[in-house]
Amino acid sequence: xxxxxxxxxxxxxxxxxxxxVIDDAKAIDxxxxxxxxxxxxxLMRRIVNDDIEALRGRxxxxxxxxxxxxxxxxxxxxxxxxxxxxxxxxxIRGSFVYKLQIESPSRRMMLMTRxxxxxxxxxxxxxxxxxxxxxxxxxxxxxxxxxxxxxxxxDFEAIAKxxxxxxxxxxxxxxxxxxxVLTLVQARVFDNPDSPYADAVASAKAILxxxxxxxxxxxxxxxxxxxxxxxxxxxxxxxxxxxxxxGGTPQELYTELQAIExxxxxxxxxxxxxxxxxHQLVRKLRQH
Numbered sequence: 005x006x007x008x009x010x011x012x013x014x015x016x017x018x019x020x021x022x023x024x025v026i027d028d029a030k031a032i033d034x035x036x037x038x039x040x041x042x043x044x045x046x047l048m049r050r051i052v053n054d055d056i057e058a059l060r061g062r063x064x065x066x067x068x069x070x071x072x073x074x075x076x077x078x079x080x081x082x083x084x085x086x087x088x089x090x091x092x093x094x095x096i097r098g099s100f101v102y103k104l105q106i107e108s109p110s111r112r113m114m115l116m117t118r119x120x121x122x123x124x125x126x127x128x129x130x131x132x133x134x135x136x137x138x139x140x141x142x143x144x145x146x147x148x149x150x151x152x153x154x155x156x157x158x159d160f161e162a163i164a165k166x167x168x169x170x171x172x173x174x175x176x177x178x179x180x181x182x183x184x185v186l187t188l189v190q191a192r193v194f195d196n197p198d199s200p201y202a203d204a205v206a207s208a209k210a211i212l213x214x215x216x217x218x219x220x221x222x223x224x225x226x227x228x229x230x231x232x233x234x235x236x237x238x239x240x241x242x243x244x245x246x247x248x249x250x251g252g253t254p255q256e257l258y259t260e261l262q263a264i265e266x267x268x269x270x271x272x273x274x275x276x277x278x279x280x281x282x283h284q285l286v287r288k289l290r291q292h
Contacts, residue, residue, distance in 0.1 A: 018061035018069040020201065025055045026234050032211065033227035036220050045215050052215075056208045059201040060193070065165065066099065070199035073134055073163050075102050078192035087122045087175045087182045094171045098188035100134070101167050104158040105187040108150035112183050119152040120182035124173045131164035134191075149176075150184075163191045197273045204233045206274045210266035225262035260285055 028051050035048065061069025081098040096104075104127065112119050129142040142161050150156060160167070167188065175182045195205050207226040214222035264285070267278030 018063055020061055020069075021058055022234050025058055025204070026231055028052075028055050029227045029230040029234070033224050033231075036223040036227070039220070043215075043218065043220075048215060049212060052208050052211050056205055059205050059208070060195065060199075067134060067165065068193070070201060071193050071195050073100055073102075073191040074194045075163065076192040077189050079190040081188040081190065083186050085184055085186070087173055087184050089175050089177045089181065091125075091172065091174045094173065094184065094186060095168065096171075096186045096188060097166075097168050098164075098190065099166055100163065100191050101188040102160045102163045102191050103189040104129070104160075104169055105155055105189065106146075106150065106158070106171065107155040107185040107187065108152050109183055109185055110153045120175055120179040121149050121151045122173055122175050122182040122184055123149050124156060124171055124184075126172050127158050128170045128172070129158075129160060129164075129167060130170075131160065131162075131167035133162040134165045135162065152182075195273065197276070201234070202273070203277060204230050206267055206270060206277050207233065207263065209270060209274065210263075213269070214266065222262055222266050225259045226266060228259060229263045 032048055032051065036043065060071040063069065067073075081096065081101065083094075083096045085094045087094075106124055106127075108122055109119055111117065124146040126143060126145045126147070129144075130139065131142070132139050140161070144158055146156060146158075148156065169186070169188065171184070171186060173184065195202060199205065207229045210226045211223055211230075214220075214226065260281070264278050264281050267274045267281065270278070
């Protein structure tokens with residue numbers, strides 16, 4: 005019943021707080037303009053990151069309306085344990101994970117002595133896939149001795165929204181107990197290029213990069229771009245993905261070129277958006 009309820013909640017369309025994001029972008033622009041050497045970087049990053057999450061349409065279960073997850077390392081959940089000579093079960097849990105790493109460290113925990121080899125027999129993975137509401141179980145036989153400094157990787161069949169992993173293992177009776185480190189690798193969020201807010205998200209990411217370099221002109225240009233992309237007066241209720249037309253003043257032209265430059269230094273999706281904007285700008289200039 006709880007899984008059915010979770011699936012229903014995940015299917016409900018997410019309402020993106022556009023008015024708040026627009027106000028935040030205006031505030032970022034104003035703060036950047038007024039700041040000298042006292043720009044509140046941490047606060048501005050938190051605001052921009054919150055707005056990116058909102059524009060992605062974050063659901064209550066941690067998934068997104070306009071973003072997904074891919075198999076790239078974005079974080080790790082790690083747990084260390086001692087392994088005795090008798091069969092034992094070691095459990096670790098994580099969210100939005102796609103891979104388990106089993107490591108036999110070179111040194112024992114708390115002691116500066118060489119670790120002992122361990123025998124991981126098999127792994128059981130109970131998980132809820134990101135793309136499906138049905139819980140699944142994956143079992144993999146390992147049947148290998150891990151010497152100190154060695155590791156073993158187990159890939160999940162699918163990226164897991166929630167996962168509980170159980171390792172069944174033991175140490176060598178003659179050598180004595182050993183240590184093991186279990187690590188769950190978390191998936192990375194990627195933005196859907198067909199999201200109605202793709203341009204605004206790209207601009208927000210460009211603001212984060214500009215903050216790293218105290219690039220005030222870029223911060224202001226991207227904040228202005230976000231306002232223009234999301235403002236109801238420009239894009240009605242849902243912002244169009246097409247680029248807003250550039251006015252004829254030198255300042256407007258500079259702002260657009262600055263926005264294009266920031267996009268072209270981003271990831272592949274942002275570079276494509278930057279090229280699209282550049283082509284539209286060139287076509288518009290040819291008409292004048």
